[in-house]
Amino acid sequence: MKxxxxxxxxxxxxxxxxxxxxxxxxxxxxxxxxxxDGDNMSYPEKEALKQLPEASIWxxxxxxxxxxxxxxxxxxxxxxxxxxxxxxxxxxxxxxTALKGNASICYREMKEIHGRRSWPxxxxxxxxxxxxGTWIWQKTMSFEVDKYSMDKDPYExxxxxxxxxKAIDPQINTQIRNHKLLTQMPGELEHALKCR
Numbered sequence: 744m745k746x747x748x749x750x751x752x753x754x755x756x757x758x759x760x761x762x763x764x765x766x767x768x769x770x771x772x773x774x775x776x777x778x779x780d781g782d783n784m785s786y787p788e789k790e791a792l793k794q795l796p797e798a799s800i801w802x803x804x805x806x807x808x809x810x811x812x813x814x815x816x817x818x819x820x821x822x823x824x825x826x827x828x829x830x831x832x833x834x835x836x837x838x839x840t841a842l843k844g845n846a847s848i849c850y851r852e853m854k855e856i857h858g859r860r861s862w863p864x865x866x867x868x869x870x871x872x873x874x875x876g877t878w879i880w881q882k883t884m885s886f887e888v889d890k891y892s893m894d895k896d897p898y899e900x901x902x903x904x905x906x907x908x909k910a911i912d913p914q915i916n917t918q919i920r921n922h923k924l925l926t927q928m929p930g931e932l933e934h935a936l937k938c939r
Contacts, residue, residue: 791828798840804869806846810906812873815841816866834862846873874910882910891928 784792804815819834842850846869853868854860886907891900901924908920 787828788830791826791830792833794826795822795829795833798837801837801841803843804841804846805844806849806873807844810910812846812869813906813910816869819862819866831862832859835859835865838865879911882907886911886923886927889927 802811802814802818804811806812822829822834838850839847849872850865853865886904889900889904891897904924904927905920908915908923
């Protein structure tokens with residue numbers, strides 16, 4: 744039987760869309776990381792590391808707040824847009840700092856079972872665990888029950904409902920979102936807004 748070649752971290756493409764979904768990062772002892780042996784990094788990697796925010800200012804994800812997993816995923820997506828040359832393993836290495844409480848325990852157990860994985864794989868696991876059917880159903884029920892009234896702050900109400908609609912359907916466009924928001928307003932206000 745032929746021995747399997749070991750995959751080095753630097754052999755895996757940097758952009759999240761280029762990474763194979765189930766790429767396993769192996770050979771941890773010799774893998775360069777942003778925290779050790781920085782002399783082995785190329786110039787673009789060093790520049791990307793300078794642009795990457797400190798892990799202490801990343802949004803924290805504990806698994807108990809309503810949307811904190813989505814906030815973390817959106818934040819990391821924004822990092823890939825702002826600094827496209829970020830190596831994938833820098834993101835997964837900083838998850839240890841961003842995850843707290845139950846989410847941190849789940850992540851450590853997942854790493855023990857599956858080893859070190861790519862960010863797209865970790866993202867799918869987070870979505871699978873925390874954006875499950877029950878969670879989406881709760882957001883749908885919260886959206887339907889929370890009608891707008893004049894005593895509510897319109898800005899906070901719209902933001903809250905926009906987050907709920909994004910949780911229910913991440914691909915929702917602005918026109919459909921606005922239409923659904925209008926259906927949550929009382930008849931006279933909805934009519935007045937539609938007539939403008």
